[in-house]
Amino acid sequence: MDDVASSTTRRGLLATLGVGASALAGCSERLWSQAETADSKQVSLTIKTISADDDRLAATIASRLRENYTAVGINATHETLPKAELYRDILLEGEYDVFVIRHAGFDEYDALYGLLHSNFYSERGWQNPFHFSDVTADNYLETQRAADGSKRSDALAALVEHLLQTTPYTAVAFPRTVSGVAEPLTVPTPLRRPHDYLEVMAHPENGPRDGPLEVGVFGEHLTEQRNPLTVDRNRIDGLLDLVYDPLVRRIDDEDVPWLADDVEWTERGQLRATVTLRPGLEWHDGEQLDVEDVAFTFSFLEDTSMDDVESGVPAPRYRGRQTLLDRTEIPDDDDRTIDLYFVETSQPVARRLLTIPLLPAHIWRERSAVVADRQTQALTDPNEDLVGSGLFAFSDATAGGMVELESFDAHVLREASDRPDVFEQFPRFDGLTFRISPNPGSMADSLVDGEIDVTASDLPPETARNVRNAPNTSTVSQSTDAFYMIGYNSQQDDLGNPNFRRLCSRLVDREHAVSEFFGGLARPATTPSELVGIRDWDVDADLESARVTEPLSFPGTAGELDTSRVQSLFTEIGYSYEDDVLLE
Incomplete structure (x- = not known):
């Protein structure tokens, strides 16, 4: 132009x-x-x-x-x-x-x-x-x-x-995002997004290892709140994205079907996406994941009180994306197909809706009770035993110490024929453990001392310099949005x-x-x-x-x-x- x-x-x-x-x-x-x-x-x-x-x-x-x-x-x-x-x-x-x-x-x-x-x-x-x-x-x-x-x-x-x-x-x-890495681990990019972890845990030069990938993070109260809908809590960045899967993941500017097997777009009249789920989807507790969960997620984000409050109590996370949806329709006797109808928008914008992590209806439906002004249980519950559908399931957490995730063996992408290439050698570690330090300096010390494999919390410039100067550690950095x-x-x-x-x-x-x-x-x-x-x-x-x-x-x-x-x-x-x- x-x-x-x-x-x-x-x-x-x-x-x-x-x-x-x-x-x-x-x-x-x-x-x-x-x-x-x-x-x-x-x-x-x-x-x-x-x-x-x-x-x-x-x-x-x-x-x-x-x-x-x-x-x-x-x-x-x-x-x-x-x-x-x-x-x-x-x-x-x-x-x-x-x-x-x-x-x-x-x-x-x-x-x-x-x-x-x-x-x-x-x-x-x-x-x-x-x-x-x-x-x-x-x-x-x-x-x-x-x-x-x-x-x-x-x-x-x-x-x-x-x-x-x-x-x-x-x-x-x-800022450039910076992770510290202990030898001999190969880390292509800093650990921030779910597929960054997958690349490390499937890299042919890493493992196989009987134990988990040990990841260092820092901050206070990181194990106290695991609710994916809250915005006023300190949490481990990326943890919930590993546990909760969306229909589609955005990876390197490409929309990769994840829980969705197929997405067919119709642009005549009102914009519509017909989503077909992969067969055999499960939640971490063994319950079936179907299109009722998809419809519930989008409806619940719009009003966590489930019509108990006249003006609704929307979830503060994913709200902008949720407003792209006009309504959902599920064909009769079909637990894998759902039609998503959008407000007036374009397909590139509408695709954002498909990246929202899904919630299990059988757990979150019970959290619609209003507990305070403009607050529902869904927005206040700590969600201690989080249940998602991701490649990793929550295993254990200790106050101020660590969070353990285990590989979810029933995840459909472990065996799907059209799975992304990264799954060819996934996983080469026995789960994933986040080790929590109080500040970036102590996290870096844990890395240099061989107690962790890689850092996920961002290293500030002076700490990154110390890690680069240590004999058995290095850093990897990347530009960021x-x-x-x-x-x-x-x-x-x-x-x-x-x-x-x-x-x-x-x-x-x-x-x-x-x-x-x-x-x-x-x-x-x-x-x-x-x-x-x-x-x-x-x-x-x-x-x-x-x-x-x-x-x-x-x-x-x-x-x-x-x-x-x-x-x-x-x-x-x-x-x-x-x-x-x-x-x-």
């Missing part, structure tokens, strides 16, 4: 939607001259983030942000919290001004719909945690969901441009002003942060798409290639703010100063 055509198309799209960024901001957000407010007082912001033991990089970014806010006259405080408490404040209670956190990244562009659409303004989880309400953004999000090809490309490009003006959040950097995010609570007085949010987003030097904090093991967010959290933009090349000078460039040099320049910028958007103090 050439520059002239692209620009013209986006202008046309803006006109079609009927309102521009500045007009929208005036009608949906509180924009007023702060200088005219009576009894002005200093602008105050609290920045919440995870404790340094859990994520030193997030804590360091938040600390520098506080210093920069303070330097330009904001009364800024930096509050570090345990991961579970931080998630509760941000995702459930909305009790924050600014947060810094590592976001897992987007599986598809449509993930922005759940993150930002005002339909989710009052919902919990990663559904619009910023309380962002913007009609223009909603229009773009709806257009990209319903369109395909160039029309979707234009909507997404216009959305990115609009988000750079309204700034509900901003990305700082995309995860990114460090600064989020803003639009319900906070000053942060309700998009001009204020946009200027606050400029008060971090992204390139300097990558050099100084990440040891170079990251990519700064500098292009338009990167600033909204999309690392590899393949929708609109002219956005990807353009370096950003405005609106989110850092007003300073090498990490040092030009405070007089920033004061001028705040004055231009209606704020005032008194003795270098920024006034509301």
Whole structure:
């Protein structure tokens, strides 16, 4: 798409939607001259983030942000919290001004719909945690969901441009994920996704071994909550994905049938996917897995109270993907085939629904009781004896010590003729054990001492350096879609002003942060798409290639703010100063 055509198309799209960024901001957000407010007082912001033991990089970014806010006259405080408490404040209670956190990244562009659409303004989880309400953004999000090809490309490009003006959040950097490896284990990529584990456990140079693959992780309370629907708990990343299987897995940009034997798409009229399950599917407790479980999963995610609460109690995880579904239909006397009917959307977007892990109806149906306001047992139960359908079944856990998974011998992919190539020599280990350490340093020590085979929790730069320098260990790294995010609570007085949010987003030097904090093991967010959290933009090349000078460039040099320049910028958007103090 050439520059002239692209620009013209986006202008046309803006006109079609009927309102521009500045007009929208005036009608949906509180924009007023702060200088005219009576009894002005200093602008105050609290920045919440995870404790340094859990994520030193997030804590360091938040600390520098506080210093920069303070330097330009904001009364800024930096509050570090345990991961579970931080998630509760941000995702459930909305009790924050600014947060810094590592976001897992987007599986598809449509993930922005759940993150930002005002339909989710009052919902919990990663559904619009910023309380962002913007009609223009909603229009773009709806257009990209319903369109395909160039029309979707234009909507997404216009959305990115609009988000750079309204700034509900901003990305700082995309870190490389790093795992430590003990010799002689061969680990092709860091262990994050289920198929990463499969590649290690089926690699011909690894094993066979009588014992399990020993995997190191770090953090507190990692064994206390195994509920796949909660968002406010600390958990072992990737564990639940190994236990709970979806219909289809997304592996290296390819949709791989997993529990589904076949998916047939019909695009005439309402978009429909006819899914046929593989024969002989079982849950880990031996119960049959059939299409009733598929229909139940999607229905339960929409309302975990099962119609007991008038407005429903949706599960906070997978909500954005779940809203793609209109309804399900099961043909008479067929326990393997189900029709999934979608809302107005395109097939590439609709495919996201098929990657949701399935839940056993015979277990979760009993957890629909309402136990508190907007809470059901399904959202509070610790799910101690988790039962899924994955290649690994839960075996045992000790508080603060370890979690053991055993190979599920009855899994259909162990014998299926059309199974992925990785299963040819799977498994070469007798199960999988997660060994839990309190912090990354002690996890690395366990690796160097030969107590674990590989680390799954990400190694911070200085710890990765120590592992590389040890005699019998090495590291393996990979670029990642995860990114460090600064989020803003639009319900906070000053942060309700998009001009204020946009200027606050400029008060971090992204390139300097990558050099100084990440040891170079990251990519700064500098292009338009990167600033909204999309690392590899393949929708609109002219956005990807353009370096950003405005609106989110850092007003300073090498990490040092030009405070007089920033004061001028705040004055231009209606704020005032008194003795270098920024006034509301």
